[in-house]
Amino acid sequence: NTIVAPGRHNFASYQFLFGPTFSLRSGRVTEFAHTMVGGFHSAGGVPRTDFAMAYGGGVDVRLTDLISVRAFQADWIPVKHGSWEHHVRFQTGIIFNFGR
Secondary structure (H helix, E strand, O other): OOOOOOOOOOOOEEEEEEOOEEEEEEOOEEEEEEEEEEEEEEOOOOOEEEEEEEEEEEEEEEOOOOEEEEEEEEEEEEEEEOEEEEEEEEEEEEEEOOOO
């Protein structure tokens, strides 16, 4: 058993997911969708690694040849942790483009 002091929680999770991404480019905007499978590792309490999937997509906007902005990305991540758990992830950010 792990004892956690009241008001102090230490939880981290890591995902390692692999799969295809489908993109649709229109001018400076790229819409994308992906389906991935892999694992979900939780490091709070008793560490464990379980099967995970991710389904989602988002929109990138190219500012220059080298820099884009991820306007948004949303993913649904079901994890087989004994029974199924359901997680969601929302992201934004800056993308540095290398190559063509």
